[in-house]
Amino acid sequence: MSRVVVVGGGISGLAAAYALATGPNPPQITVLEGSPRLGGKLAGDVLEGVPVDLGAESVLARRPEAVDLIKAVGLGDDVVHPATTSAGLWIGDRIRAIPPTVMGVPMDPAATADVLGSEGAEAVAHEADLPAPSLTEDVAIGRFVASRMGPAVTDKLIDPLLGGVYAGRAEEISLAAAVPELYAKLRTAPSLLAATAEMREAGQRRAGAPVFAGIVGGINRLISALEKDLTSRGVDIRRKLAVRRITRTADGYALEAGPVPAPTLLEADAVIVAVPATPAARMLAELVPAASTELATIEYASMAIVTLAVRKEDWPEAAAGSGFLVPSVEGRTIKASTYSHAKWEWSGAAGGELAVLRCSVGRLGEEYVLQRSDEELVELATADLGRAVGLQAPLVGSLVTRWGGGLPQYAVGHLDRVDRVEAAVEAEPGLAVCGAAYRGVGIAACVASGGQAATRVQAHLSTLETMAP
Numbered sequence: 001m002s003r004v005v006v007v008g009g010g011i012s013g014l015a016a017a018y019a020l021a022t023g024p025n026p027p028q029i030t031v032l033e034g035s036p037r038l039g040g041k042l043a044g045d046v047l048e049g050v051p052v053d054l055g056a057e058s059v060l061a062r063r064p065e066a067v068d069l070i071k072a073v074g075l076g077d078d079v080v081h082p083a084t085t086s087a088g089l090w091i092g093d094r095i096r097a098i099p100p101t102v103m104g105v106p107m108d109p110a111a112t113a114d115v116l117g118s119e120g121a122e123a124v125a126h127e128a129d130l131p132a133p134s135l136t137e138d139v140a141i142g143r144f145v146a147s148r149m150g151p152a153v154t155d156k157l158i159d160p161l162l163g164g165v166y167a168g169r170a171e172e173i174s175l176a177a178a179v180p181e182l183y184a185k186l187r188t189a190p191s192l193l194a195a196t197a198e199m200r201e202a203g204q205r206r207a208g209a210p211v212f213a214g215i216v217g218g219i220n221r222l223i224s225a226l227e228k229d230l231t232s233r234g235v236d237i238r239r240k241l242a243v244r245r246i247t248r249t250a251d252g253y254a255l256e257a258g259p260v261p262a263p264t265l266l267e268a269d270a271v272i273v274a275v276p277a278t279p280a281a282r283m284l285a286e287l288v289p290a291a292s293t294e295l296a297t298i299e300y301a302s303m304a305i306v307t308l309a310v311r312k313e314d315w316p317e318a319a320a321g322s323g324f325l326v327p328s329v330e331g332r333t334i335k336a337s338t339y340s341h342a343k344w345e346w347s348g349a350a351g352g353e354l355a356v357l358r359c360s361v362g363r364l365g366e367e368y369v370l371q372r373s374d375e376e377l378v379e380l381a382t383a384d385l386g387r388a389v390g391l392q393a394p395l396v397g398s399l400v401t402r403w404g405g406g407l408p409q410y411a412v413g414h415l416d417r418v419d420r421v422e423a424a425v426e427a428e429p430g431l432a433v434c435g436a437a438y439r440g441v442g443i444a445a446c447v448a449s450g451g452q453a454a455t456r457v458q459a460h461l462s463t464l465e466t467m468a469p
Contacts, residue, residue, distance in 0.1 A: 002027035002461045005255055005268040007243045007283070009033030010040025011443055012435040013274030014226045015069060015450030016457075021233045022072075023458055025465070029235045030266065032257055034242030034275075038227055041406060041436075042443070044220030048309045048397040050351045052340065052358070053218040055305065055403065056443055058082070061213040063444035065451065070215060073225040078217070081210040082343045086321035089115055090332065090388045091156060095324050100200065103179050104158030104170070105145055107196045116152045123150035128191040135186045138412050141178060142170030148192050160325035164336055166441065167301040167407045168364045177410035177439075216346040219443070242279075246271060246287050252430060253287075269464060270430035270457040274450060276300065277408060277437040288431070291424035294417050298437055300405035303362035304370055306334075306381040307399040312341070312355045314393030323357070324388065333369065333380040334359040337388070354396055359385070364409060374400040408437045415439070430460040 004020060004027045006013045017031050037043070041055040059066035061081065070079055088095035099111035106112050109125035116124065127149045141162065146154040159170040162178060176183040182195055189195035215221050227237060241264060245256040253271045258264040273280050281295035323338040341348040341355040348355075359381040362370050372380070378398045385391040418438050425433050432453035436446055 002269045002464065003252075003267065004029050004270045004272065004457055004461075005253070005266055006031045006272045006274055007246075007255070008040075008274035008435070009035075009038040009237065009239070010274060010435070010446070011042055011223070012040075012446040012450040012453075013272065014038065014223065014230065015065075015447040016272045016274055016432075016434055016454045017230055017235055017450075018069065018072075018226060019451045019454035020457065021230060021235055023454065025461070026233070027269070027461055029230075030268075031230070031235060031237045032241045032243055032255075032266075033237070033239045034279075036240055038237070038239070039220060039223035041403065042220045042223050043401070044218045045399060047307055047356060047399050048354055050309065050347065050354060050356050051217045052307050052347075052356060052399070053220050054307065054399070054401040055220070055406075057219055057338070057340070057358075058212040058214045059219065059443040060445075061210045063448070065447040066444040067213055069226075069447050070213075070222055073222070073229045075215055075221060075225050078215050078221070080214050080216055080344065080346060082212055082214070082322060083345050083348075084322045084342060085211065088321060088324040089156065089160060090324045090326045091115060091330060095388060098161070098325075099157075101157055101161065102182055102196045102199050103141075104153070104161035105141075105179075105182065105192065105196050106149065106153060106157065107193075107200045109193070112153075112157075115156050116150075120150055120152035120156075124153060124193075128193045130191065132190045133186045133192060133195075134188075135175075135183065138174050138176040138183070138415070140171055140412050141173050141175040144175060145192065146171075155329045156327045159329070160327045160335070163328070163363065164325055164360070166364075166409060167303045167335075167360075167362060168409045172409070172411055174410045174412050174414045177414040214344055217350075243275075243283050246273070246283050248287060248428070270432075270460055272450075272453045272457060273431070273433045274435050274453070276405065276435065278405070280433060280435075280437070284425075288424050288428060291421045291433070294421045294424075295437070297417070298414075299364065299409040299411070301362070301364035301407045301409060302367055302370055302402070302404045303360055303406055304377060304403065305401045306359045306361060306377050307356065307401070308358070308378070308381065308385075308395055309351070309354045309356050309397040310391065310393055310395055312351070312353055314391075315341075315355045316390040319389035319391070326384075328363065332384050333377075334361055334384045335363060336360045337385065357385075370402060370404075407441060426456075429463075430457060432456045
């Protein structure tokens with residue numbers, strides 16, 4: 001039987017292992033995870049008796065990959081959609097409605113006045129008077145939009161909406177990688193407004209279809225369900241076993257894992273590397289130096305999630321919707337807050353008399369914020385909530401979860417870099433890479449990435465079978 005080692009037990013690696021285990025002629029699969037637990041950025045806990053997600057809390061429902069996987073591992077009956085997705089923007093002294101946008105790029109100039117001010121809205125309205133964008137190469141979305149619609153759009157819309165996804169700086173995020181559909185339209189569209197209007201029409205045709213999905217009890221339940229399914233199929237999952245080196249052998253690959261004085265050695269016909277760019281660069285340095293060099297240039301942002309519990313009777317009535325985002329220029333500690341008890345019916349029900357909410361803290365370049373103690377982060381988040389929505393009551397409970405190097409940054413030219421990495425990797429038969437560092441940071445994109453890596457490995461194993469005597 002062919003042997004495949006999947007390096008990394010996050011959602012990408014587990015999805016790759018699942019695709020292999022459920023595909024034709026499943027090989028012998030070993031998953032190696034360096035940390036004590038599986039799941040990567042999908043993690044959960046219980047706060048005052050209420051289940052909570054400590055990382056990602058939903059999947060994109062308009063892409064099939066993640067929802068299909070959730071159903072495949074037996075959680076289909078627990079798939080739910082947000083009770084409300086009406087988030088606001090904390091600008092100045094109040095929470096304001098988010099105007100219709102494409103990841104922060106306005107669709108309707110008139111609707112932006114409350115957020116941007118009259119001058120900012122007027123600048124948006126005149127964007128159509130500029131020469132056509134005619135994009136021929138990747139650009140930083142924040143800088144590009146500011147040059148056409150004014151800096152206020154980047155500061156107050158793109159930064160919180162798109163920058164929040166990556167915990168990065170809008171002025172440096174790749175338009176082609178972050179909003180590929182918009183980038184494609186800007187090659188021929190007469191204006192940025194015309195491109196967003198076209199995308200709005202496409203969105204209206206999909207109106208009614210949920211954008212996001214979750215799981216009753218938390219999206220992190222997907223990991224335990226995947227582990228149970230994979231184990232039942234004979235997949236060998238090993239924790240606390242970090243891979244340090246991958247080399248070529250006459251028949252496939254050799255992997256060195258664990259401590260240097262007493263390494264664990266494994267051999268495989270194929271390997272899928274499903275870890276973040278930095279450790280991937282280290283373990284591929286000897287095997288695929290060209291890919292290693294490219295991966296080493298991908299930056300990561302660190303951030304933290306502050307999860308809080310308060311009594312529902314103390315939750316301000318003014319705090320409506322699912323939460324709010326915070327532009328960096330506002331100078332607040334938190335960059336977003338989600339009212340989990342309002343967004344997810346299961347959370348509200350599980351909480352009983354308690355309301356659970358979460359705040360995110362930290363952006364690229366703001367590591368100093370995360371050097372504060374857990375107690376300080378809780379105090380700062382609570383103080384911001386007091387100013388934003390008037391929360392004055394004492395907390396019932398809190399959890400602080402730190403994600404050091406949690407989110408890859410898609411800088412200008414990111415997709416070209418990924419093309420070069422994949423081309424170098426593909427020169428090694430039976431080797432594949434996947435994960436958030438490549439073509440999407442969301443769960444659905446990671447599941448798709450894992451599936452594509454599995455397809456590449458399956459093709460290689462099929463070739464080996466035909467060559468066997």
